Amino acid sequence: MSTYQGPITDDHFHLRRDGRCLAAAEDFARAGGTDLVLVHCPDFAAPPTDEAGHKAAYADTVAMAEEVRASVGLGVRVVLGPHPAAFAHQFEAWTVEGETGRSRAIESYTSSIDAAVSFIEEGQAHAVGEVGRPHWPVSEDIWDLSNELLAWTMRRAGREGFALQLHVEGEQASTYPELAAMADREGCPRDRIVRHYAPPDVSAASTHGLIPSVLCGKGSLPVLLDTMADARQGFMLETDHMDDPGRPGAVLGPKTVPKRTRQLSEAGVDDEVLYRAHVDLPERLYGPSIRA
Numbered sequence: 001m002s003t004y005q006g007p008i009t010d011d012h013f014h015l016r017r018d019g020r021c022l023a024a025a026e027d028f029a030r031a032g033g034t035d036l037v038l039v040h041c042p043d044f045a046a047p048p049t050d051e052a053g054h055k056a057a058y059a060d061t062v063a064m065a066e067e068v069r070a071s072v073g074l075g076v077r078v079v080l081g082p083h084p085a086a087f088a089h090q091f092e093a094w095t096v097e098g099e100t101g102r103s104r105a106i107e108s109y110t111s112s113i114d115a116a117v118s119f120i121e122e123g124q125a126h127a128v129g130e131v132g133r134p135h136w137p138v139s140e141d142i143w144d145l146s147n148e149l150l151a152w153t154m155r156r157a158g159r160e161g162f163a164l165q166l167h168v169e170g171e172q173a174s175t176y177p178e179l180a181a182m183a184d185r186e187g188c189p190r191d192r193i194v195r196h197y198a199p200p201d202v203s204a205a206s207t208h209g210l211i212p213s214v215l216c217g218k219g220s221l222p223v224l225l226d227t228m229a230d231a232r233q234g235f236m237l238e239t240d241h242m243d244d245p246g247r248p249g250a251v252l253g254p255k256t257v258p259k260r261t262r263q264l265s266e267a268g269v270d271d272e273v274l275y276r277a278h279v280d281l282p283e284r285l286y287g288p289s290i291r292a
C-alpha cells in the first residue's frame, strides 16, 4: 500500500515555448508532483555563440520558471549550461577551420558557463548543466576537447561551489569511475556532481560517489529496488521530459516521476528514502526550491 504523501521532485525536466510548456508542468502537478528542476533547453539548430547570446537564452528559461511558479504553483529550481549536443556540433563545425575555430569554440563554451554562473550568483539559477560529453561517436579531437572543457568546468564547480548536472555517454562500466577520477583531479567533490539520465543501478559500488538521477522508465524499477539499499549517496528521479512538439512525451512523460514514486511506495520503500530523494538531496545540491 502506498503511504508516501511528501513532496515529489522531477530532477531533470525541460520546457519549450513551442512545446506544451505550462500544460506539461500542469500535468506533473496534477499527477502529484510538487517541484521541478527545470533544465535549460538549447536551440539545437542555432545555439548562441557569445556571452550576450547565452545570457538572453538563459533569461528565457529563468522567465519560464517564474511562469511555472506563478501560474502552476510548483516549486522550481533552474539549471543552466551548454548542452553537450548543441556544443559538440558547434565544435565540429568550427574546428574544421583549425586553430581559430578551436579557440572560438572554447570561447563560446567558457562564456556560456560564465553566463550560467552569473545567474547562480544572482539567485536565479541553482546549478550548471547539462554539460558533459557527446553521447555519439565523434572524432578524437572533439572527444579530447569535450573532456578538456568538462575538466575545466569541474574545476570551476569545485572552486565556486556550484553543483553540476552531467549528461554523459550510456551504460559503460567505465563511465562513473572515469568521472569520479576526473572530479578528484580537478578538486570537485564527487557529491556535487549529478549524473543525469543515470541507469537504475544506484549502488555505491557502481556510482563511485557521484549522485545518480535515475531516468525512471518502467523497466528501471526492479534494478532500482534491488540496489537502493546500497546507494550511500542517495538518488533522485527524473524524466528528461523534452517538451518536444515533434516527439510528444519524450524522453518520459511529465507524470512519470509521481507515478514511479507511488509504485516505489507500494513496493514497500520507506517514506524516509523517498523523502531523501525528493527533498533532502535536491536541497543539499541546489538549495531550497523557489515558489511564487
Ligand SMILES: [Zn+2]
Pocket: 012, 014, 039, 130, 240
Ligand atoms: Zn536533458
